[in-house]
Amino acid sequence: MRVGILGAGQLGQMLARAGHALGMEFRFLAPPGESCVEGLGELLLGDLRDPALLDRFVQGLEAVTYEWENVPAAAIEHLRRRVPVRPGPESLRIGQDRIQEKQFFRSCGLSVQAFAPVDAPRDFAMALQAVPLPGMLKTRRLGYDGKGQARIKDARDLSAAFEMLGGVPCILEAFVPFQAEISLLAVRALDAGGTEEIRFWTPCRNEHREGILDRTVSPAPELDAVVIHEAQHGVRQLLRRLGHEGVLCVEFFLKDGHLVANEMAPRVHNSGHATIEGAFTSQFENHMRAVARMPLGSTEARGVTAMRNLVGSVGCPQAAMPKGTFLHLYGKQPRARRKLGHVTSVAQREIDAVAACDAAFAALQAQPASARG
Numbered sequence: 001m002r003v004g005i006l007g008a009g010q011l012g013q014m015l016a017r018a019g020h021a022l023g024m025e026f027r028f029l030a031p032p033g034e035s036c037v038e039g040l041g042e043l044l045l046g047d048l049r050d051p052a053l054l055d056r057f058v059q060g061l062e063a064v065t066y067e068w069e070n071v072p073a074a075a076i077e078h079l080r081r082r083v084p085v086r087p088g089p090e091s092l093r094i095g096q097d098r099i100q101e102k103q104f105f106r107s108c109g110l111s112v113q114a115f116a117p118v119d120a121p122r123d124f125a126m127a128l129q130a131v132p133l134p135g136m137l138k139t140r141r142l143g144y145d146g147k148g149q150a151r152i153k154d155a156r157d158l159s160a161a162f163e164m165l166g167g168v169p170c171i172l173e174a175f176v177p178f179q180a181e182i183s184l185l186a187v188r189a190l191d192a193g194g195t196e197e198i199r200f201w202t203p204c205r206n207e208h209r210e211g212i213l214d215r216t217v218s219p220a221p222e223l224d225a226v227v228i229h230e231a232q233h234g235v236r237q238l239l240r241r242l243g244h245e246g247v248l249c250v251e252f253f254l255k256d257g258h259l260v261a262n263e264m265a266p267r268v269h270n271s272g273h274a275t276i277e278g279a280f281t282s283q284f285e286n287h288m289r290a291v292a293r294m295p296l297g298s299t300e301a302r303g304v305t306a307m308r309n310l311v312g313s314v315g316c317p318q319a320a321m322p323k324g325t326f327l328h329l330y331g332k333q334p335r336a337r338r339k340l341g342h343v344t345s346v347a348q349r350e351i352d353a354v355a356a357c358d359a360a361f362a363a364l365q366a367q368p369a370s371a372r373g
């Protein structure tokens with residue numbers, strides 16, 4: 001089966017590796033820039049709004065998927081006339097706008113923090129009435145890794161923050177003093193007869209540093225079975241109503257024992273990387289299975305996993321790795337705040353998984369001998 005992937009970053013790399021093991025072949029289409037998919041398939045670079053380029057890309061493909069959610073909606077519409085695009089346009093549309101996302105969460109029975117649209121200065125007063133401060137002002141679209149966000153301590157900060165974010169449509173949301181950040185990864189697939197299958201991986205607890213994911217542990221130790229069941233119930237509704245086919249990740253804040261839904265990604269997600277070694281079937285394999293309408297594999301965990309991102313630079317990529325840890329380098333040029341790779345560990349106990357992952361991380365981040373005084 002020949003599958004097209006929009007985007008050519010590390011998620012595309014890991015999707016293609018999983019797909020190759022299933023006998024698939026790939027073609028990638030991405031905006032000009034660095035790619036991580038060399039040797040994994042044909043790569044086309046260009047403007048995703050160019051219909052001729054889209055036609056060239058889709059030639060001979062049996063399905064198309066995407067590894068990044070800011071794909072232009074018009075590109076999906078164009079491709080959809082030629083081949084199935086999975087997940088479909090509704091998942092992308094909702095996931096591209098923070099206001100629609102939160103309204104949709106609410107309609108699926110998930111709790112959300114107080115929020116209000118701030119599309120222009122005339123909305124300031126109304127938003128401040130609806131949202132208790134402190135809050136966060138975020139661009140409605142195109143934000144990632146903490147970009148396009150500003151803290152709002154009191155009402156006077158709003159105008160400057162709106163200007164700073166470029167005067168584009170925003171959302172004001174209440175700051176959630178969370179105990180933990182949680183993500184839930186799910187996959188939905190249909191078979192040829194239209195019968196659905198939905199599976200969940202164990203929930204993840206995520207720690208961020210400067211807005212970028214730093215560490216994930218799964219299963220999240222703070223969650224009890226009732227809370228997980230409720231969140232899964234909401235996410236199941238969401239998947240069905242979107243008609244979603246593929247992996248989807250919902251990020252939550254855990255506060256006072258309850259989960260508050262913050263945002264979703266209609267694709268494979270950084271917090272699910274440890275499923276490569278830590279689950280019977282990884283998020284990447286199950287995503288490709290759903291895209292190809294193949295039966296899903298088991299999402300059951302093989303143990304407790306820990307994952308840490310390697311961001312900005314990797315001091316010592318040749319370092320010895322402790323037993324039970326796994327290194328993934330994406331082949332990208334080092335740059336501040338850029339995700340260059342990750343390291344995973346799998347163990348029977350959380351304490352061992354975290355210790356091994358942290359030891360591997362420290363060894364990888366050590367300064368090379370030549371750089372030491």
Ligand SMILES: Nc1ncnc2c1ncn2[C@@H]1O[C@H](COP(=O)(O)OP(=O)(O)O)[C@@H](O)[C@H]1O
Binds near residue numbers: 146262
């Ligand atoms: N309303 C909020 N309350 C508390 N922390 C927040 C809030 N919104 C965002 N954050 C913090 O900023 C991080 C990034 O925000 P998020 O909404 O996930 O956007 P993105 O991941 O697209 O940059 C979150 O993981 C969380 O640590």
Ligand SMILES: [Mg+2]
Binds near residue numbers: 145251263
């Ligand atoms: Mg996020």
